[in-house]
Amino acid sequence: xxxxxxxxxxxxxxxxxxxxxxxxxxxxxxxxxxxxxxxxxxxxxxxxxxxxxxxxxxxxxxxxxxxxxxxxxxxxxxxxxxxxxxxxxxxxxxxxxxxxxxxxxxxxxxxxxxxxxxxxxxxxxxxxxxxxxxxxxxxxxxxxxxxxxxxxxxxxxxxxxxxxxxxxxxxxxxxxxxxxxxxxxxxxxxxxxxxxxxxxxxxxxxxxxxxxxxxxxxxxxxxxxxxxxxxxxxxxxxxxxxxxxxxxxxxxxxxxxxxxxxxxx
Numbered sequence: 001x002x003x004x005x006x007x008x009x010x011x012x013x014x015x016x017x018x019x020x021x022x023x024x025x026x027x028x029x030x031x032x033x034x035x036x037x038x039x040x041x042x043x044x045x046x047x048x049x050x051x052x053x054x055x056x057x058x059x060x061x062x063x064x065x066x067x068x069x070x071x072x073x074x075x076x077x078x079x080x081x082x083x084x085x086x087x088x089x090x091x092x093x094x095x096x097x098x099x100x101x102x103x104x105x106x107x108x109x110x111x112x113x114x115x116x117x118x119x120x121x122x123x124x125x126x127x128x129x130x131x132x133x134x135x136x137x138x139x140x141x142x143x144x145x146x147x148x149x150x151x152x153x154x155x156x157x158x159x160x161x162x163x164x165x166x167x168x169x170x171x172x173x174x175x176x177x178x179x180x181x182x183x184x185x186x187x188x189x190x191x192x193x194x195x196x197x198x199x200x201x202x203x204x205x206x207x208x209x210x211x212x213x214x215x216x217x218x219x220x221x222x223x224x225x226x227x228x229x230x231x232x233x234x235x236x237x238x239x240x241x242x243x244x245x246x247x248x249x250x251x252x253x254x255x256x257x258x259x260x261x262x263x264x265x
Contacts, residue, residue, distance in 0.1 A: 040265055064117075065112070134206065190207060
């Protein structure tokens with residue numbers, strides 16, 4: 001964990017029954033240690049990023065936590081836990097959503113922590129990505145035959161990207177969104193899932209799943225939600241285990257290769 005050695009004193013006061021304001025002992029606050037884990041994530045993921053910190057203070061106090069976009073300085077999320085004790089580890093979960101439940105933008109952010117009403121100190125940085133890779137674990141490529149636009153029998157062209165991996169490897173949602181279809185096509189796609197990404201116009205097709213997916217049409221999923229496993233169903237029988245992955249924007253096919261390459265982080 002990164003060690004932070006900032007300190008602050010915050011003057012406080014109480015109001016007596018007669019209405020007089022009486023100063024109290026200034027609060028001495030020092031942020032000791034803390035981190036964000038994991039450092040990188042996709043907003044709306046199955047697993048939230050954990051903001052972990054410990055502080056010293058002369059007494060228990062409410063603590064303010066802000067997630068701030070680097071560059072613009074805009075606060076995208078505020079947390080204000082109730083009065084908490086010093087000398088203990090505290091944790092707040094950040095799921096990449098603003099206070100209205102909307103996905104925050106991609107980019108680099110800074111987490112700052114301090115006493116409510118007092119100065120905030122830098123705790124740690126985090127980074128948010130728009131998407132994650134669809135296959136969990138080691139993966140590869142089928143080469144030219146598996147690339148977008150490669151020739152197929154009957155004058156067809158390959159409409160997606162083939163990503164090889166061991167049969168049974170988990171397949172996950174690249175972004176939070178909604179399931180449009182979960183079905184089986186024995187002649188071509190095998191077991192497959194189609195989902196639409198949240199707050200975007202793209203759809204994603206996962207084909208040749210080992211078994212029918214457990215998700216259902218209309219279901220909302222978070223980024224990282226398991227959709228199935230790598231397989232060889234449909235017309236992939238006899239080929240290396242792989243995911244056939246298609247991307248469409250407003251119904252128009254896109255080349256997935258440059259997209260998924262940027263989702264490896």
